[in-house]
Amino acid sequence: MKKWYLVIDVEKCENCNNCVLACKDEHVNNDWPGYCAPQPDHGQKWMNIQGIERGRFPNIDVAYLPAPCMHCDNAPCLKAAGAEVVHKRPDGIVIIDPVKAKGKKKIVEACPYGAIWWNEKLELPQKCTLCAHLLDQGWTKTRCVQSCPTGALNILHLEESEMQHAISKEHLETYLPERQTQPHVFYKNLYRFTRCFIAGSAAITLKGKTECAENAKVSLLDSSGKAMAETDTDNYGDFKFDNLPENSGQYQIRLSLQGYQTRTVNVTLGKSINAGTISLTEN
Numbered sequence: 001m002k003k004w005y006l007v008i009d010v011e012k013c014e015n016c017n018n019c020v021l022a023c024k025d026e027h028v029n030n031d032w033p034g035y036c037a038p039q040p041d042h043g044q045k046w047m048n049i050q051g052i053e054r055g056r057f058p059n060i061d062v063a064y065l066p067a068p069c070m071h072c073d074n075a076p077c078l079k080a081a082g083a084e085v086v087h088k089r090p091d092g093i094v095i096i097d098p099v100k101a102k103g104k105k106k107i108v109e110a111c112p113y114g115a116i117w118w119n120e121k122l123e124l125p126q127k128c129t130l131c132a133h134l135l136d137q138g139w140t141k142t143r144c145v146q147s148c149p150t151g152a153l154n155i156l157h158l159e160e161s162e163m164q165h166a167i168s169k170e171h172l173e174t175y176l177p178e179r180q181t182q183p184h185v186f187y188k189n190l191y192r193f194t195r196c197f198i199a200g201s202a203a204i205t206l207k208g209k210t211e212c213a214e215n216a217k218v219s220l221l222d223s224s225g226k227a228m229a230e231t232d233t234d235n236y237g238d239f240k241f242d243n244l245p246e247n248s249g250q251y252q253i254r255l256s257l258q259g260y261q262t263r264t265v266n267v268t269l270g271k272s273i274n275a276g277t278i279s280l281t282e283n
């Protein structure tokens with residue numbers, strides 16, 4: 001049977017929080033019996049936008065990770081509370097029963113993604129329901145997906161085999177796969193949040209003035225000297241190699257430009273770094 005999947009493009013999220021507000025509009029003060037009790041006015045983020053800043057001035061960037069409940073197939077919250085209290089629906093959606101979960105605060109700690117929030121007044125653990133009350137009425141989109149102005153959020157209703165095809169075609173990944181929860185939320189361009197870059201600039205001296213070295217060939221080599229990637233500097237002399245693992249150690253950057261001596265510099269990658277301005281000397 002078809003199942004629901006949320007696909008989130010990290011590259012497209014601008015942190016506008018429209019999705020957060022749409023979720024509030026749908027759930028604050030609204031009771032959806034069988035699905036969820038009202039979300040309180042403050043303190044809960046069923047759609048939680050997390051941010052990260054990478055690099056060092058002037059080579060920095062920012063990425064945002066919209067993180068709702070992952071609607072895991074192998075859900076630790078279900079294991080902790082039991083299938084009577086937390087229900088995995090055949091369509092993939094995970095629902096915390098708003099009646100049977102009363103007083104069961106330990107479910108909050110069971111989620112490895114921090115996606116469950118405690119409602120002090122109602123004594124209830126609460127989280128994103130993937131707007132199941134709307135999908136069950138024939139809606140094809142959740143409120144967050146409907147409100148996203150950039151297309152960062154998409155919902156799919158597919159057979160498992162079709163989803164497998166989409167995963168390989170669109171290079172989709174799950175967040176923190178080492179937690180082995182088998183989420184129904186997939187990410188595109190997740191490297192913007194989870195991986196690192198090496199950036200820098202190339203410069204030359206022309207008539208006594210320092211200028212940007214445009215169109216220099218830049219190679220990234222591993223510690224053994226094996227070429228890993230290649231790019232050209234832009235009109236500001238800048239270059240960037242992205243999607244590298246954190247703490248991956250030693251690399252070499254080799255710059256070459258016609259009429260100038262080739263230059264190689266060593267860098268050590270912990271987190272995203274700016275290798276600085278690399279000056280090239282005329283032949």
Ligand code: SF4
Pocket residue numbers: 068069070071072075076077078094110111112113114115116127181
């Ligand atoms: S993300 Fe957390 S709350 Fe959601 S299904 Fe997985 S374990 Fe449960």
Ligand code: SF4
Pocket residue numbers: 012013014015016017018019020049064066147148149150151152153
């Ligand atoms: S509405 Fe879309 S762009 Fe705005 S914060 Fe949510 S996911 Fe990001």
